[in-house]
Amino acid sequence: MAQIDLGIPCDMHVHVREGPMCELVTPTIKEGGVSVAYIMPNLQPPVTSIDRVSEYKTKLSKISPDTTFLMSFYLSDLLTPEVVEEAAKNKLIHGIKCYPAGVTTNSTQGVDPNDFSKFYPIFEKMQEFGLILNLHGEKPSTESCFSEKDKEDITVLNAEEYFLPALRKLHTDFPDLRIVLEHCTTQKAIDTIMDINKEIKDPRDIRVAATITTHHLFLTIDDWAGNPINFCKPVAKLPSDKRALIDAATSGKPYFFFGSDSAPHPLSNKARISSVCAGVYTQSLEIPYLAQVFNDHNSIDKLKDFVSKFGREFYNLGPHEIISKDHCILYQKSQVVPNVITNADNSVEVCPFKAGESLNWSVKWEPVF
Amino acid sequence: MAQIDLGIPCDMHVHVREGPMCELVTPTIKEGGVSVAYIMPNLQPPVTSIDRVSEYKTKLSKISPDTTFLMSFYLSDLLTPEVVEEAAKNKLIHGIKCYPAGVTTNSTQGVDPNDFSKFYPIFEKMQEFGLILNLHGEKPSTESCFSEKDKEDITVLNAEEYFLPALRKLHTDFPDLRIVLEHCTTQKAIDTIMDINKEIKDPRDIRVAATITTHHLFLTIDDWAGNPINFCKPVAKLPSDKRALIDAATSGKPYFFFGSDSAPHPLSNKARISSVCAGVYTQSLEIPYLAQVFNDHNSIDKLKDFVSKFGREFYNLGPHEIISKDHCILYQKSQVVPNVITNADNSVEVCPFKAGESLNWSVKWEPVF
Numbered sequence: 129m130a131q132i133d134l135g136i137p138c139d140m141h142v143h144v145r146e147g148p149m150c151e152l153v154t155p156t157i158k159e160g161g162v163s164v165a166y167i168m169p170n171l172q173p174p175v176t177s178i179d180r181v182s183e184y185k186t187k188l189s190k191i192s193p194d195t196t197f198l199m200s201f202y203l204s205d206l207l208t209p210e211v212v213e214e215a216a217k218n219k220l221i222h223g224i225k226c227y228p229a230g231v232t233t234n235s236t237q238g239v240d241p242n243d244f245s246k247f248y249p250i251f252e253k254m255q256e257f258g259l260i261l262n263l264h265g266e267k268p269s270t271e272s273c274f275s276e277k278d279k280e281d282i283t284v285l286n287a288e289e290y291f292l293p294a295l296r297k298l299h300t301d302f303p304d305l306r307i308v309l310e311h312c313t314t315q316k317a318i319d320t321i322m323d324i325n326k327e328i329k330d331p332r333d334i335r336v337a338a339t340i341t342t343h344h345l346f347l348t349i350d351d352w353a354g355n356p357i358n359f360c361k362p363v364a365k366l367p368s369d370k371r372a373l374i375d376a377a378t379s380g381k382p383y384f385f386f387g388s389d390s391a392p393h394p395l396s397n398k399a400r401i402s403s404v405c406a407g408v409y410t411q412s413l414e415i416p417y418l419a420q421v422f423n424d425h426n427s428i429d430k431l432k433d434f435v436s437k438f439g440r441e442f443y444n445l446g447p448h449e450i451i452s453k454d455h456c457i458l459y460q461k462s463q464v465v466p467n468v469i470t471n472a473d474n475s476v477e478v479c480p481f482k483a484g485e486s487l488n489w490s491v492k493w494e495p496v497f
Numbered sequence: 498m499a500q501i502d503l504g505i506p507c508d509m510h511v512h513v514r515e516g517p518m519c520e521l522v523t524p525t526i527k528e529g530g531v532s533v534a535y536i537m538p539n540l541q542p543p544v545t546s547i548d549r550v551s552e553y554k555t556k557l558s559k560i561s562p563d564t565t566f567l568m569s570f571y572l573s574d575l576l577t578p579e580v581v582e583e584a585a586k587n588k589l590i591h592g593i594k595c596y597p598a599g600v601t602t603n604s605t606q607g608v609d610p611n612d613f614s615k616f617y618p619i620f621e622k623m624q625e626f627g628l629i630l631n632l633h634g635e636k637p638s639t640e641s642c643f644s645e646k647d648k649e650d651i652t653v654l655n656a657e658e659y660f661l662p663a664l665r666k667l668h669t670d671f672p673d674l675r676i677v678l679e680h681c682t683t684q685k686a687i688d689t690i691m692d693i694n695k696e697i698k699d700p701r702d703i704r705v706a707a708t709i710t711t712h713h714l715f716l717t718i719d720d721w722a723g724n725p726i727n728f729c730k731p732v733a734k735l736p737s738d739k740r741a742l743i744d745a746a747t748s749g750k751p752y753f754f755f756g757s758d759s760a761p762h763p764l765s766n767k768a769r770i771s772s773v774c775a776g777v778y779t780q781s782l783e784i785p786y787l788a789q790v791f792n793d794h795n796s797i798d799k800l801k802d803f804v805s806k807f808g809r810e811f812y813n814l815g816p817h818e819i820i821s822k823d824h825c826i827l828y829q830k831s832q833v834v835p836n837v838i839t840n841a842d843n844s845v846e847v848c849p850f851k852a853g854e855s856l857n858w859s860v861k862w863e864p865v866f
Contacts (some may be wrong), residue, residue: 281736354774356770359723
């Protein structure tokens with residue numbers, strides 16, 4: 129039976145929440161084949177202070193001591209360049225996440241993507257200290273579709289495309305700032321990332337990269353229409369977009385790497401008639417899901433770099449920053465995705481992606497001597 | 498206070514189901530300001546026999562004796578030209594509904610829209626006896642998005658557009674058959690209907706018309722993304738499509754008329770994480786909803802023809818076929834849409850469109866002397 133050593137997989141976009149949900153899902157990072165997790169700051173209230181990010185990291189490390197947690201701030205008016213500098217100098221954070229206001233879970237305190245200029249002092253500091261800027265790349269949908277004819281109609285379908293000029297402008301204004309377009313979902317986003325990187329010869333010169341999630345390699349619009357379990361933001365788009373994402377993920381291009389955006393929600397917040405929470409929970413089986421797609425596209429040999437190399441290089445993670453040196457070993461053993469993941473007293477229930485379906489791959493951890 | 502006499506409104510696309518649901522929603526046809534309802538045949542099993550359609554009509558008439566029910570057959574292999582002829586001669590049905598297999602609620606026994614030829618003997622009979630062909634105009638989504646590059650990617654977004662050539666072919670092959678493209682949702686569908694009718698001078702010469710629903714005049718993709726209550730098939734599309742629908746509904750063009758496609762589902766079939774039932778329930782407030790849109794677009798004067806004239810003319814309904822001659826009177830009185838509509842023992846619960854929101858209009862019935 130073939131075994132594939134995937135090294136030390138890094139998931140550069142992880143939501144683990146707080147409280148009982150956090151206790152339930154944090155251990156599943158490792159179970160899903162991931163050793164290093166870049167943790168999102170969209171708690172309530174958002175993570176914007178030294179104390180808060182330190183406490184959060186301590187909590188997570190207590191739950192899963194073997195997992196490496198990379199922390200982030202939430203870009204908002206509550207942040208100052210001074211706090212950012214202090215956090216960077218003390219290696220408390222690796223980056224700052226920028227949410228346009230209102231586009232997804234806990235983004236109400238986000239920013240106006242039409243004008244980032246008030247955050248330029250913060251971006252200066254980030255550039256100086258090598259922090260990553262993580263962009264949720266969507267423009268908020270326009271409220272009324274009866275604005276004047278020349279006004280843009282922004283919907284969940286083209287929200288990412290409309291954001292791309294803002295990405296280019298940020299890169300122009302801060303050419304040394306490392307930026308990640310998170311969870312990209314469209315051919316146009318992929319094309320933009322490739323265009324920005326077209327002159328790159330040395331991966332160390334990459335300044336604009338993109339993460340690709342697990343679920344967007346599987347889903348199209350038809351899969352979430354009528355299936356809230358597959359509803360997330362940005363929404364999965366057209367079959368042609370999905371093809372572009374798979375091509376990018378399996379391309380071996382170092383500016384496309386893994387960030388699952390695994391986003392657990394209580395089952396009761398998914399099974400309702402309105403205001404369904406956006407997010408797909410993939411954490412507990414990340415690597416088996418990915419192996420399925422990569423194998424189906426004859427690219428299993430490209431999986432290791434996608435999960436263990438490109439992201440780690442972009443984030444400049446040294447060996448001393450990685451807590452466990454164990455390797456993730458992928459092997460062919462089928463398993464059925466459970467219908468629900470729950471804690472001991474069943475007070476929290478999360479439905480995993482592809483619940484009830486079969487996967488052909490499993491993972492285990494092995495020390496390297 | 499202004500009152501508007503809307504005459505005798507006809508809703509040319511109504512789902513009232515069977516059993517307790519039927520008992521709950523059938524009376525709401527009249528409550529919503531509609532006197533004549535063209536009833537859909539997608540029961541389980543579908544309505545394909547003389548006995549079944551007679552029984553169904555009897556049941557409905559018993560529940561709501563004042564409402565005029567126009568009945569339909571479900572196009573399937575179970576129908577024969579002989580049965581169609583008999584039903585037509587006895588005035589048991591006004592038309593036949595064609596569902597592409599698998600596109601919406603109870604459509605598994607529908608037809609393959611790539612090839613209608615096996616139903617041509619039935620269409621001959623329909624043309625001969627003046628029956629209406631009602632088309633659910635969607636091509637089923639393609640299963641795999643990894644078919645060869647030259648294969649079409651059909652999704653819920655372009656499923657209607659891909660159906661339009663089949664509509665044109667049917668019209669070419671049966672130039673005298675009266676056809677309705679039901680619940681059209683796209684600018685492209687509207688354009689096609691206008692193009693087919695561009696030489697029409699006399700409304701009696703119209704052979705291809707389209708119904709427009711209530712909810713599609715309000716919704717776009719963003720409204721059903723994450724809100725199963727607004728999820729229906731065909732799905733609401735882009736803001737530009739919605740504008741085209743409103744322009745058509747308020748245009749005064751006689752080939753666009755009202756068919757709500759009000760489709761009640763038990764709340765439990767809407768509030769779930771997968772396989773959400775497709776359908777928006779608007780029946781109990783059809784005319785107040787429509788008045789809101791028409792008034793917002795300075796077209797309240799166009800509402801009467803849209804609901805009471807164009808559809809009735811296309812269906813050739815004589816005065817003798819209308820049970821109640823009472824007129825629907827629209828007047829300005831605000832009301833709040835209830836959160837749920839339920840029966841006496843609460844065994845059936847349906848969530849109405851725009852639950853909890855305010856509407857500015859109400860309706861009442863008045864005899865005409």
